[in-house]
Amino acid sequence: AQSVTQLDSHVSVSEGTPVLLRCNYSSSYSPSLFWYVQHPNKGLQLLLKYTSAATLVKGINGFEAEFKKSETSFHLTKPSAHMSDAAEYFCVVSDVGLTGGGNKLTFGTGTQLKVEL
Amino acid sequence: DAGVTQSPTHLIKTRGQQVTLRCSPISGHKSVSWYQQVLGQGPQFIFQYYEKEERGRGNFPDRFSARQFPNYSSELNVNALLLGDSALYLCASSLQGAADTQYFGPGTRLTVL
Numbered sequence: 001a002q003s004v005t006q007l008d009s010h011v012s013v014s015e016g017t018p019v020l021l022r023c024n025y026s027s028s029y030s031p032s033l034f035w036y037v038q039h040p041n042k043g044l045q046l047l048l049k050y051t052s053a054a055t056l057v058k059g060i061n062g063f064e065a066e067f068k069k070s071e072t073s074f075h076l077t078k079p080s081a082h083m084s085d086a087a088e089y090f091c092v093v094s095d096v097g098l099t100g101g102g103n104k105l106t107f108g109t110g111t112q113l114k115v116e117l
Numbered sequence: 118d119a120g121v122t123q124s125p126t127h128l129i130k131t132r133g134q135q136v137t138l139r140c141s142p143i144s145g146h147k148s149v150s151w152y153q154q155v156l157g158q159g160p161q162f163i164f165q166y167y168e169k170e171e172r173g174r175g176n177f178p179d180r181f182s183a184r185q186f187p188n189y190s191s192e193l194n195v196n197a198l199l200l201g202d203s204a205l206y207l208c209a210s211s212l213q214g215a216a217d218t219q220y221f222g223p224g225t226r227l228t229v230l
Contacts, residue, residue, distance in 0.1 A: 034218070043121075043207060044160070044221040090159055102172025104150070105209075105219060107159030 002027050002093040004074075006108035014116050019063075019078040021111045023091030026072065032094040033074045034105070035065055039087045047089075050074065061085070086115045119144065121210050121222035129228045130198050138193045138225045142210030148172070149191040150219055151183055154205040166191055167213060195227075203229045 007022040025031055035047040048059025055067045065076045074091060091108040122141045130136050142149050148167040152160035162175040166185035185191045189210075195202055205226050209219035 036221075043223040044209075046218060046220065049218055102148070102150075102165040102167060103217075104162040104165060104173055104175065105152075105160070106162070110159050 002031060002095040002106050004033075004091045004093050004106065004108040006091050006111050008111050009109065010112045010114065012114040012116060013081045015083055016080050019076070019081045019085065019113065021076040021089050021091075021113065023074045023076065023108060024072050025074055025091075025093055027093060032096075033065075033067065034092040034094070035059065035063070035074075035076050036090045036092055036107075037087050038090065038110075044090070047076070081113075081115045083115050083117070086113055088112050121208055121220055123206075123208050123222040123225050125225060126223070127226045127228075129230065131230050132198055132200060134198050134229075135194065135196045136198060136227060138195075138206050138208075138227070139190065140193070140208030140210075140222060141190045142208075143220055146210040146212055146220075147189050148211045148213055148217070149185055149189065150209045150211070151191070151193045152207040152209065153177075154207055154224070155201075156204070160207055163193070198229045200229050203227060 003026045005024045033050040036044040038044050047063050048057045050057045050067045058064045063078045088110045090110050092105050096103040124139045150165040151163040154160040164183045165173040169185045180196045183193045205224040207224045208222045211217035211219045
């Protein structure tokens with residue numbers, strides 16, 4: 001079964017400094033990986049997705065992630081944090097092996113990003 | 118374009134009652150998935166439907182059921198509610214469901230007293 005591990009439950013940065021949110025994955029084949037963001041009392045918004053086309057994936061709001069097969073990692077980065085980036089971030093793997101032919105998303109436990117002035 | 122919509126936004130029920138949650142997918146999307154997000158945790162997969170057929174089921178008891186209608190909207194039903202069913206229930210839609218990106222609605226917050 002596919003799984004992801006988010007290495008930090010909380011990350012705190014100052015506004016204008018770089019952001020690094022870490023994620024490792026476990027997969028028996030080449031996975032589809034995603035980062036979603038959830039602002040308080042809101043649904044999940046897709047930040048970016050990796051589907052084997054390119055190892056460096058650019059997303060919305062200046063975020064990007066790099067797929068490293070040798071390290072089984074998919075870390076999320078942003079060069080300069082903004083106050084509006086404060087939210088919970090989920091690393092997600094897609095499992096297409098459901099019996100009925102569908103796919104399910106398996107979420108990590110989330111990383112709460114705090115941005116301070 | 119309208120995104121995924123869910124109703125109601127909030128719901129309060131008592132133990133033992135039954136609840137129905139509704140979801141309308143993005144126009145053109147034929148697959149709907151349901152997830153449960155307990156406070157402080159990541160969402161957990163409940164069901165996926167495509168063209169009215171169940172394509173996958175997560176590790177949830179039979180008290181949870183769902184269906185998809187010809188217009189691709191979906192309902193999630195939970196019977197005999199327990200306190201532990203209190204959660205944010207998220208609906209996601211995708212084009213066909215197999216390996217497509219899933220787009221989430223704002224969720225329904227269910228509180229069981």
